[in-house]
Amino acid sequence: MSLLPVEDAHARVLAGAEPIARTETVSLRAARGRVLAEDILARRTQPGFAASAMDGYAVRADDAARGAVLQVVGEAAAGHGWTGSIATGEALRIFTGAPLPEGADSVLIQEDAEPAGDDRIRVSEAPSRGDHIRRAGVDFSEGDRLLSAGTVLSAGAIALAASGGHPALTVRARPRIAILATGDELVMPGETVGPHQIVASNTFGIAALAEEAGGEAIQCGIAGDDVAEIAARFDEAVAEGADVFVTIGGASVGKHDLVGKVFASRDVDLDFWKVAMRPGKPFMAGRKGSLRIAGLPGNPASSLVAATLFLAPLIRRLAGFPDRPLYHDGVFAEAMPENGARANFVRAVFEGFEGTRPRLRPLGKQDSSLLSVYARADALLMRPVDAPPAKVGDPCRYVALD
Numbered sequence: 349m350s351l352l353p354v355e356d357a358h359a360r361v362l363a364g365a366e367p368i369a370r371t372e373t374v375s376l377r378a379a380r381g382r383v384l385a386e387d388i389l390a391r392r393t394q395p396g397f398a399a400s401a402m403d404g405y406a407v408r409a410d411d412a413a414r415g416a417v418l419q420v421v422g423e424a425a426a427g428h429g430w431t432g433s434i435a436t437g438e439a440l441r442i443f444t445g446a447p448l449p450e451g452a453d454s455v456l457i458q459e460d461a462e463p464a465g466d467d468r469i470r471v472s473e474a475p476s477r478g479d480h481i482r483r484a485g486v487d488f489s490e491g492d493r494l495l496s497a498g499t500v501l502s503a504g505a506i507a508l509a510a511s512g513g514h515p516a517l518t519v520r521a522r523p524r525i526a527i528l529a530t531g532d533e534l535v536m537p538g539e540t541v542g543p544h545q546i547v548a549s550n551t552f553g554i555a556a557l558a559e560e561a562g563g564e565a566i567q568c569g570i571a572g573d574d575v576a577e578i579a580a581r582f583d584e585a586v587a588e589g590a591d592v593f594v595t596i597g598g599a600s601v602g603k604h605d606l607v608g609k610v611f612a613s614r615d616v617d618l619d620f621w622k623v624a625m626r627p628g629k630p631f632m633a634g635r636k637g638s639l640r641i642a643g644l645p646g647n648p649a650s651s652l653v654a655a656t657l658f659l660a661p662l663i664r665r666l667a668g669f670p671d672r673p674l675y676h677d678g679v680f681a682e683a684m685p686e687n688g689a690r691a692n693f694v695r696a697v698f699e700g701f702e703g704t705r706p707r708l709r710p711l712g713k714q715d716s717s718l719l720s721v722y723a724r725a726d727a728l729l730m731r732p733v734d735a736p737p738a739k740v741g742d743p744c745r746y747v748a749l750d
C-alpha cells in the first residue's frame with residue numbers, strides 16, 4: 349500500500365461518521381461539555397412577575413415629577429413581595445429582584461430620591477414610565493425553546509436550562525473507545541519491569557486523549573504478540589459494544605506486527621494503512637459494520653500524533669461535537685531545513701507572539717520514542733511534504749496540543 353496524504357487520511361477517517369444514537373440523562377452538575385440530545389423547552393416563565401431591576405422606590409410616573417414628595421407606604425425585597433396597591437402620591441421602598449406592586453409603573457432609583465422626613469421622599473430626578481422594570485417573561489416564557497439538540501453545554505447553557513426548570517438533561521452518550529496495547533514487552537505502570545520490558549505508557553496517553561475528545565475510554569489491557577490473544581480481545585470489545593476499537597503497536601511491517609492479521613481474520617474492511625507523515629506513518633483505519641477501527645503505531649510520539657490527527661476528530665464526530673479546524677497559523681521562531689516526502693509533525697513550544705500568531709520553536713530531539721520531549725510540546729509544527737527551507741518569521745501551520 350502506498351502512503352496516503354494526511355489530508356486524505358483525515359477525510360477518510362471522518363467519511364460517514366455520524367453522532368452515535370444512544371443517549372443518557374445526566375444531572376445539571378454532570379452536564380458541562382456534553383452534547384444535548386433533544387430540544388429544551390422552558391417549563392416556566394422568567395421572570396414569572398414584573399420585578400424591579402434596581403434598588404429604589406416603586407412609583408407612578410405621573411406622580412413622580414421632579415420635586416414631588418411621595419409617602420413611602422411599605423417595603424418589598426427579593427423573595428418578599430408587598431401585597432398592597434400603590435395609590436396616587438405613594439411610593440414603595442423596593443429592592444432589586446422584588447416584585448413590582450400593583451399600581452406602580454416605574455422604579456425611581458434611590459440615587460434620584462432624597463429623604464423628606466416622616467417616611468417621605470422627594471424626587472430629585474423624575475423617572476420615565478417603565479424605568480428599571482423587568483417585565484414578566486422578558487427572558488423567556490413557558491414553552492419557549494431555550495436550547496436546541498446538538499448544543500454543546502456551556503456554563504451559560506446550563507444556567508439557562510436550570511432557570512427553565514430542568515434538573516437533568518438528556519445528552520448524547522459518549523462513544524465507547526476500546527483501547528488495546530499489544531506487545532510481549534509491555535507491563536502496566538507500577539508493575540515490575542523485567543529485562544527487555546517497558547511500560548505500556550501509550551495506553552494511558554491514548555485513553556486521556558480519547559476522553560478529552562469526548563469519548564469513554566475502555567482499557568482492554570495488554571495482549572501479547574499473539575494473533576489468537578489479540579483476536580479474543582477484539583471479540584470481547586465488540587461484545588461489550590465498543591464504537592471504536594483502537595490498537596497500539598504491531599502496526600508496522602515486523603514479524604510481530606500482528607494487528608493487520610487479526611483485522612483480516614475478523615473481516616474488518618481496512619480502508620488504509622500508512623500515511624505520508626512523520627511520526628505516525630503506520631496508522632491503519634477501517635470499519636466493521638458500525639464499529640470503527642484505528643490501529644495506532646507503537647512508538648509513543650507516533651501513536652499520540654496519529655491519535656491527535658485522526659482518532660480525536662473521529663471521536664468528536666461520534667460524540668456530536670462540531671468539527672474543528674486541524675491547523676492554526678503561527679510563525680517560525682527558528683529556521684528549519686527543507687522537508688521530504690512525509691509531512692513532518694515537529695514537536696514545538698510556543699514562544700511569545702508575532703501579532704496574533706504564536707511563534708513556534710521546534711524542540712531539539714524529535715525521535716518518536718521520546719515522551720519526555722512530547723510531554724513538553726505545546727504544538728505540532730506541521731512541515732508539509734517537500735516544503736522548502738523556512739526562515740525565522742516565516743508563516744507556519746500547527747496543530748495545538750490541549
Ligand SMILES: Nc1nc2c(c(=O)[nH]1)N[C@H]1C(S)=C(S)[C@@H](COP(=O)(O)OP(=O)(O)OC[C@H]3O[C@@H](n4cnc5c(N)ncnc54)[C@H](O)[C@@H]3O)O[C@H]1N2
Binds near residue numbers: 597601716
Ligand atoms: N522495517 C521497518 N521498520 C519499521 C517501520 C518501517 O516502515 N519499516 N516503521 C517504523 C515506524 S515509523 C514506527 S512508528 C514503528 C511502529 O511499529 P509498530 O506499530 O509495529 O509498533 P511496535 O513494533 O509494536 O512498537 C514500536 C515501539 O513502541 C513501543 N510500544 C509499543 N506499544 C507501546 C505502548 N503501549 N506503550 C509504550 N510503548 C509501546 C515498543 O516497545 C517499541 O519500542 O515501527 C518502525 N519500524
Ligand code: MOO
Binds near residue numbers: 647
Ligand atoms: O513514523 Mo514512526 O511513526 O517514525 O516513529
